[in-house]
């Protein structure tokens with residue numbers, strides 16, 4: 001049986017600490033989320049962000065736009081938010097409808113309000129200078145969870161499954177910056193188990209592939225970012241929890257692991273932007 005990494009408890013503690021920080025700030029942080037269309041999961045995510053922002057003392061506004069909104073209209077709205085001094089953070093809920101130019105929309109956000117860290121300018125700092133950048137919310141939450149359980153990744157072998165801009169790619173970069181040896185697997189990788197069986201840390205973010213206990217090295221840290229529904233419609237991660245829990249040393253549950261930590265990451269980023277402190281990931285750490 002592994003140690004279950006409790007994302008709910010850590011999120012709650014982080015929100016409480018953030019609220020104390022906000023109380024001392026001269027301007028209350030304000031997070032604006034843009035939600036385009038009717039994606040059911042996105043609606044739930046945005047409502048959750050609003051709920052937990054309130055606990056951290058952060059103001060929120062959700063701008064809902066119909067599914068047939070064009071790219072130009074969304075960008076014009078973002079420019080207004082960029083110019084609004086009371087708005088300290090802007091989030092574009094992804095995915096956007098297929099006809100929208102997602103890259104153009106994400107890059108319309110002023111880098112000083114880029115709470116997800118999805119602008120090219122922020123990404124460039126993450127891969128280039130390696131400082132003064134916003135760590136995307138899910139990876140930031142995962143790093144906080146690793147720190148909470150005193151898991152040092154330096155010198156360890158890490159496998160990240162998934163190559164999205166939201167999780168896989170930044171997670172791999174951040175683990176490498178913490179001196180892990182990182183392999184990225186994805187949908188075209190044959191025999192993923194050949195990689196995961198040798199890994200000290202596995203981060204799964206596919207929503208498709210199922211990781212079973214026999215694919216893990218005994219004692220490994222298994223971080224599950226996937227969202228899947230089992231045969232009964234119940235939410236589960238990419239991991240088959242029972243078999244992974246029997247083999248891993250540490251494991252995140254779904255729900256209750258990386259989901260709440262993504263919220264914590266978002267709120268930490270919101271407050272860092274409002275206080276003009278970009279979180280810095282130290283390559284020497």
Ligand code: GUN
Pocket residue numbers: 091092093094095116137138166262
């Ligand atoms: N959709 C799924 N995850 C995320 C995230 O972290 N940020 C945004 N903006 N959209 C998402």
